[in-house]
Amino acid sequence: MTTPRFLQIHTLHGYTAALLNRDDTGQAKRLRYGGQDRTRISSQCLKRHWRMAVDDPHALQKLADFVASYRSRELVTEKVIRPLEGRFPEEVVEALEPAFQRLVYGKNADKGKRNRQTLLLGQPELDWLAAQAEEIAGRVSSAREAEEAVKEWAKDKNFKIMSENAALPGGLVAALFGRMVTSDPAANIEAPVHVAHAFTVHPSESENDYFTAVDDLRRDEDDSGADTIQETELTSGLYYGYVVIDLPGLIANCGGDRELAARVVHNLVHLIAEVSPGAKLGSTAPYGRAELMLLEAGDRQPRSLASAYCKAVPHDPAIAREALQDRLQHLDEAYATGEARAHMCVGGELAGIEKLPLPRLAVWAAERVKDAPHA
Known part of the structure; x- marks a missing residue:
């Protein structure tokens, strides 16, 4: 055989x-x-x-x-930013979102939901993003500080960093049926x-x-x-x-x-x-x-x-x-x-x-x- x-x-x-x-x-x-x-x-x-x-x-x-996966144009909004609301100053939370949207959805993220790719992310990637957002929100006190902190933070961040030390970074669905990320081809899963x-x-x-x-x-x-x-x-x-x-x-x-x-x-x-x-x-x-x-x-x-x-x-x-x-x-x-x-x-x-x-x-x-x- x-x-x-x-x-x-x-x-x-x-x-x-x-x-x-x-x-x-x-x-x-x-x-x-x-x-x-x-x-x-x-x-x-x-x-x-x-x-x-x-x-x-x-x-x-x-x-x-x-390991769960979620497919959406609003992964950052619902899984990363929404959990911060009510726990940190509103202006700080609002200042964080654009950078996280660009990291996940690329340059078109600023043009609104309709211009984002419907993307599949795994729970490990979303947990990492949420933890990073919470850490930044916890050490700044104004929108200006948040913008500067997240800008500095985002310089060397990509999907590879998001998925390190995770056996199924994109979740089991991505492991079976793959994933294409136009903003970061290195994040694609065959x-x-x-x-x-x-x-x-x-x-x-x-x-x-x-x-x-x-x-x-x-x-x-x-x-x-x-x-x-x-x-x-x-x-x-x-x-x-x-x-x-x-x-x-x-x-x-x-x-x-x-x-x-x-x-x-x-x-x-x-x-x-x-x-x-x-x-x-x-x-x-x-x-x-x-x-x-x-x-x-x-x-x-x-x-x-x-x-x-x-x-x-x-x-x-x-x-x-x-x-x-x-x-x-x-x-x-x-x-x-x-x-x-x-x-x-x-x-x-x-x-x-x-x-x-x-x-x-x-x-x-x-x-x-x-x-x-x-x-």
Whole structure:
């Protein structure tokens, strides 16, 4: 067996009469593939629901070594400056904020919230900033003194200093999905978890849903119509999803803690299989679990199996499974890269590949992390 550098995760998920991911016009997102329109779920949508599934038994937040992250344009305002209010003179607190905003958000910070990058910072970085602000506020007594003190303080400060001595400076979310900081490229964190946009294996299936709302307190007996008339799009689909985990990269982003990285992969496998994009919950109940999950561990460049559906197949899990197996067989014959494999399937199976229930499949994935090479 090869030393596993990459873990590839292929899935088939089915959803009926839902609107999982909308574009700027309120319609379902789409992708043109194989000459036909497919319904799409963006990678951003998928990642957000996995990381925000805080009540799930396998939530990332429930890991023993979880370190929180916050994504916002107002991290300094809410996490650094707001805690000082009422404890130090107002003029001092106000004088501190501009320098801290520039440190985090760069030169555009002074132009207001709308011009700041929506940035992801970890709890260790925010704690360090808050402690620095409190220390300065505690040793000055006027706005002028505060401005001079913070100006001198900020001369040699950058993200590297903020993150020193922290195993997960940007938090666990940044360790998985990366971070880009335009004001300080050295603060960027490479994402070891790569997520593709999911798309339907068949042509888009959609219809416009015409619906009404009636005023329960209507007094006009002659008005028998609806108080509100609206229309929305509903789609049904069987989606192919694809995720790649760079195992050495994940271990490195976890501060070299291989055990933590293994627990992260274990939980992430569960989240990918079981957590649905949660749009329009009350009106569509868009809950679904993976019909199929195939895991591959190997040392060669990953490759998607999306081409199994370049020619659209019927909306049928069994046919989609057969198409996936057929494509995998052809790739094996051509490349013979020798990945280790295991899978979970709701009815049926992938021939010649070990079939496991999801809990054991997640354990199988975690064990691959323990065998991965160093970055």
